[in-house]
Amino acid sequence: MLKNTPRSILFICLGNICRSPLAEGVMRHVWENSGRSEDIHFDSAGTNGYHTGDAPDPRSVEVAKLHGIDISAQRCRQLTRDDFYTFDLILGMDQVNMATLAQRKPEDTTAHIALFTDIAGVGDMEIPDPYFGDMSGFEEVYRMVLSSSKALAARI
Ligand code: 4NP
Numbered sequence: 001m002l003k004n005t006p007r008s009i010l011f012i013c014l015g016n017i018c019r020s021p022l023a024e025g026v027m028r029h030v031w032e033n034s035g036r037s038e039d040i041h042f043d044s045a046g047t048n049g050y051h052t053g054d055a056p057d058p059r060s061v062e063v064a065k066l067h068g069i070d071i072s073a074q075r076c077r078q079l080t081r082d083d084f085y086t087f088d089l090i091l092g093m094d095q096v097n098m099a100t101l102a103q104r105k106p107e108d109t110t111a112h113i114a115l116f117t118d119i120a121g122v123g124d125m126e127i128p129d130p131y132f133g134d135m136s137g138f139e140e141v142y143r144m145v146l147s148s149s150k151a152l153a154a155r156i
Pocket of ligand 1: 016
């Protein structure tokens with residue numbers, strides 16, 4: 001169990017168009033259907049800003065839709081310095097994200113920073129970047145994000 005119920009969780013990946021938008025949408029869905037009443041604010045951001053303002057990758061939108069989750073209204077944004085103070089939990093998808101977060105975090109950050117799968121307790125696994133692959137990679141990301149979201153919700 002986590003020590004405190006987080007009031008806000010920020011999911012981080014490189015581009016904020018493939019993995020972290022799915023994590024945001026799936027975790028919100030899991031939480032809303034968990035029967036728990038605490039309000040948690042969910043958001044996502046990318047360590048790079050290449051796609052700022054864009055909708056999620058159509059393949060992420062599609063895989064979410066296949067599982068009854070609509071992420072099409074999300075818009076890409078880049079991680080900011082403020083995020084390290086306004087979010088309780090900041091969760092990276094892979095070790096590259098974790099290295100960037102470690103580099104950028106202000107010394108007095110109030111956020112707890114962790115690898116998503118690790119804090120969820122499903123194993124210290126990276127959620128692989130599906131951007132240059134085919135649809136099967138997006139299904140794999142969806143499955144990993146779903147099991148991590150369910151496990152994290154149970155720990156909150
Ligand atoms: P994501 O995937 O980090 O899961 O959103 C990527 C999307 C775009 C790029 C890299 C990764 N890109 O370099 O444009």
